[in-house]
Amino acid sequence: MAAVNYEIFPDILKLNFDSDILGLMVLQRKRLVVQIRKEALLEIANYFLDELKYRFVIASGMNADHGYDIIYHFSDDSTGYMVNLMVNIDEKKPEIESMANMISAANWIEREIHEILGVNFINHPNLTNLISGENWEETEHPYARPSRDNKKSQRT
Amino acid sequence: MSKKTVIPIGPYHPLQEEPELFKLYCEGEIVRDIEWETGYNHRGIEKINESKTFDQVFFVVERICGICSTSHPFAYANAMEEVGRVEVPDRAKFIRTIIGELERIHSHLLWLGLAGHFLGYNTVFMWAWKYREMILDIFEKTTGNRNNYAMFRIGGVRRDIPNIHISDVKKMLDAIKPKLNLLLGAVMDDPVIHARTKKVGILTKEDIIDYGAVGPTARASGIAIDVRHDDPYAAYPLVDWKVITSDGCDVYAKTEVRLLEMLESVSIIDQCLDKMSHTKEGSIYNPVKEIPAGFGFGRAEAPRGEVFHFVKTDGSNSPARHKVRAPSYVNIATFKKSCIGQTISDATIILAAVDPCYCCTERMAFAYDYYSGKQIMNGLDLIRISQQKTKELKMKM
Numbered sequence: 001m002a003a004v005n006y007e008i009f010p011d012i013l014k015l016n017f018d019s020d021i022l023g024l025m026v027l028q029r030k031r032l033v034v035q036i037r038k039e040a041l042l043e044i045a046n047y048f049l050d051e052l053k054y055r056f057v058i059a060s061g062m063n064a065d066h067g068y069d070i071i072y073h074f075s076d077d078s079t080g081y082m083v084n085l086m087v088n089i090d091e092k093k094p095e096i097e098s099m100a101n102m103i104s105a106a107n108w109i110e111r112e113i114h115e116i117l118g119v120n121f122i123n124h125p126n127l128t129n130l131i132s133g134e135n136w137e138e139t140e141h142p143y144a145r146p147s148r149d150n151k152k153s154q155r156t
Numbered sequence: 157m158s159k160k161t162v163i164p165i166g167p168y169h170p171l172q173e174e175p176e177l178f179k180l181y182c183e184g185e186i187v188r189d190i191e192w193e194t195g196y197n198h199r200g201i202e203k204i205n206e207s208k209t210f211d212q213v214f215f216v217v218e219r220i221c222g223i224c225s226t227s228h229p230f231a232y233a234n235a236m237e238e239v240g241r242v243e244v245p246d247r248a249k250f251i252r253t254i255i256g257e258l259e260r261i262h263s264h265l266l267w268l269g270l271a272g273h274f275l276g277y278n279t280v281f282m283w284a285w286k287y288r289e290m291i292l293d294i295f296e297k298t299t300g301n302r303n304n305y306a307m308f309r310i311g312g313v314r315r316d317i318p319n320i321h322i323s324d325v326k327k328m329l330d331a332i333k334p335k336l337n338l339l340l341g342a343v344m345d346d347p348v349i350h351a352r353t354k355k356v357g358i359l360t361k362e363d364i365i366d367y368g369a370v371g372p373t374a375r376a377s378g379i380a381i382d383v384r385h386d387d388p389y390a391a392y393p394l395v396d397w398k399v400i401t402s403d404g405c406d407v408y409a410k411t412e413v414r415l416l417e418m419l420e421s422v423s424i425i426d427q428c429l430d431k432m433s434h435t436k437e438g439s440i441y442n443p444v445k446e447i448p449a450g451f452g453f454g455r456a457e458a459p460r461g462e463v464f465h466f467v468k469t470d471g472s473n474s475p476a477r478h479k480v481r482a483p484s485y486v487n488i489a490t491f492k493k494s495c496i497g498q499t500i501s502d503a504t505i506i507l508a509a510v511d512p513c514y515c516c517t518e519r520m521a522f523a524y525d526y527y528s529g530k531q532i533m534n535g536l537d538l539i540r541i542s543q544q545k546t547k548e549l550k551m552k553m
Contacts, residue, residue: 028241030387031453055381056368058486060466060479073453073466080387082453105368105486131195143203 006030006081017044030081033071038087038096041072045099048074048083056105057082061113063145067091068117072099089119098124116143160188163500165507165538178491178507185499190491205478210236210310210447213475217465218304220480223266226259227458228480229308231465234389235454236310239469240447246391248312248440250432253391255299255307256456257421257428261332262291263459264414267511268339271411274504275352276543280342287335294328297321312441319437322429329429333422340415348549353408357494357506360405367493368486371461372417373510375401376409383457395427407509414511447473458483460511484512501545504538 010024010032020040025033036044048054057073072085089096098121099106110121111130118141121127129136165178176196181189201220205213217228230252237244244252265288272280292302298317299305307313317325343349364374374381382399384392400416402409449471456463461483468477487510494506 025451027451027453028238031238031451033451055365057462057464058466058479058481060477062468062477062479071466073464075387077381077386080383082387084451084453103368104366104489104492108485108489129195131198142200 006079009081016047020044030079031084032082033084033086035086035088038089041085041087042097042099042102044085045072045074046102048085049103052076054083056099056103059106059109059113061117061119061143063117063143064088068094068119068144070096070113070119094118095120095122097122098127100124115141117141118144163538165503176488176512180495180500180503182500185501187495187498187500187503190495192488192491194488202478202480205475207474209473210475213478214308215306217480218306218308220482222303223263224259224458224460224463225304226255226307227456227463228465228482230256230390230456230458231454231463232467232478233308233310233454234456235452235465235467236447237452238454239450239452239467240310240444242311242444243442244312244390245435245439245442246394247316247432247435247437249391249394250428250435251307251313251317251440253395254317254425254428254432255295255305256390257424258291258294258298260421260459261336261418262288262295263511264418265291265339267414267459267508268343268411271505271508274508274539274542275349276546277349280339283335283339283342287332287339290328290332290335294325297328298325309441310447311444314441316438316440317432319433322433326426326429329422329425333419336415336418336422340419343411343415347553348546349411350408351549351553352502352546353406353411353505353509354404355406356502357407357498357509358405359490359494363490363493367489369461369490370483370486371458372410372413373461373487373490375399376413377405378403381462383455383462387455389456391428391431392424394431395424397424407505410509410511447471460484461487484510488512500538501541504542 010026013034014021017040020037021034022037023035027033049056054074054076057075059070059072061068061070068089070087070089074083074085087096096119098110100110101123107125108130110124111127113119114121114127115129115132161182163180163182165180177193179191180187201216205216208216213232214229217232218225220228265284269281269284272284295305296302298321299307299315307315359373359377361377361379364377364379370381378401380399380401385399397420400413400420402412404412447469449469452467452469454465454467463483464481466479467475470476490510491507495503498506
């Protein structure tokens with residue numbers, strides 16, 4: 001594993017993926033949040049998993065002002081450094097490329113996010129409900145909140 | 157075409173008696189494929205927490221799991237202290253570490269007892285659970301509770317362990333050391349346990365990395381990941397200890413890692429008690445007035461592996477989003493690798509080797525013949541065939 005100097009790490013990242021990075025937030029205790037374009041997710045995730053040998057921890061899906069945010073958490077276990085890739089997904093077209101074909105650990109959490117928020121993961125091998133089984137409507141997404149400017153998406 | 161049988165294990169799990177459904181697709185005795193279903197006890201805790209204050213969340217996350225009831229508050233406290241940039245007094249760090257390690261010992265003992273029982277070693281079961289009581293006694297002495305200890309708060313702990321109790325706790329801890337060694341010897345020297353667990357349920361390094369498995373499951377495959385070491389928190393950087401690993405990759409290696417970890421935990425607690433006695437009594441938390449908007453990424457090493465809590469705050473007094481990832485969420489996925497190609501009688505111990513942690517509801521499972529629909533075996537039968545295999549092995553030896 002290449003030793004990375006975390007002082008300059010955000011700059012290296014910018015150098016490699018400048019056009020894909022929308023924002024960078026350096027938090028305390030070895031934490032970095034990187035906002036990226038959703039189209040670049042697989043490429044950047046691959047950089048962390050394959051080249052830097054990070055471990056995929058989990059992804060967190062949440063409501064944002066317009067659509068949804070998904071944060072993919074990666075951990076470098078040799079240093080305890082965590083990189084969090086944040087993508088914004090438009091409410092009108094809630095879809096993103098699946099990571100499950102790249103790393104099996106992403107399989108179930110993508111199913112879960114699909115289920116609770118209604119985000120569609122393209123090319124996922126088995127995008128069925130994970131926790132609510134078959135007795136829950138496919139169109140019901142319990143965690144999704146309607147955004148302020150789109151009343152159509154209001155759910156009961 | 158050969159005849160295939162589907163054997164559902166669960167939702168009432170044959171080993172842990174908790175709800176989770178595994179469908180084993182078998183050809184004769186051999187497991188060819190496995191499917192997994194969860195959600196039988198989904199309580200929407202992440203959603204509930206959005207309506208609780210930061211302090212109330214501790215009591216909710218403590219009840220996610222009965223066995224590792226401190227690891228969730230631990231990770232949540234780490235996350236909140238990261239957002240709020242809160243420093244924790246040394247004494248609180250030691251107390252947190254002591255509680256975390258006591259929990260590791262009692263959780264591993266519980267697992268060892270169950271694993272012994274399902275291999276047909278009821279003596280191991282009786283011993284392990286008997287000695288687990290000694291740990292629960294220490295909990296009762298130090299926290300006032302045997303299971304949900306309610307010790308954590310943002311900025312420290314709720315209750316002190318007074319210095320006059322330290323010598324008593326040390327005595328209780330000394331009493332448990334020979335018992336742990338006894339169990340270690342009983343398991344490591346038994347040829348039948350070796351025969352039942354070695355080269356069974358293999359998980360290679362590649363499998364672990366692909367499925368993102370953590371904790372003793374990963375460490376038994378030679379991957380030395382341990383949050384206590386990699387991303388140190390609480391008092392772990394202040395004491396001497398080592399990460400236990402094994403290269404066996406099988407069920408035996410997982411047992412070995414857990415047994416040795418218990419001894420390591422005793423040593424950590426011992427050192428914490430010594431160092432704690434030099435800190436100021438009563439200085440157990442720093443008051444926190446408000447939590448700013450931001451992100452917190454909290455991790456803690458539970459008995460089963462890394463617990464991860466992500467908290468998004470918005471400047472109010474409750475989380476805007478709280479994501480919880482328990483270690484079993486990633487560890488259970490490895491069954492897809494470890495079970496396939498193994499026999500049905502080994503499946504129970506392989507599923508148990510990961511120490512899967514669900515929560516408690518009760519349902520009943522039966523195995524049906526894939527074609528006739530006739531019931532052929534239930535959960536108890538699976539345990540029986542596993543115990544039968546051990547018996548046969550003993551007779552041969």
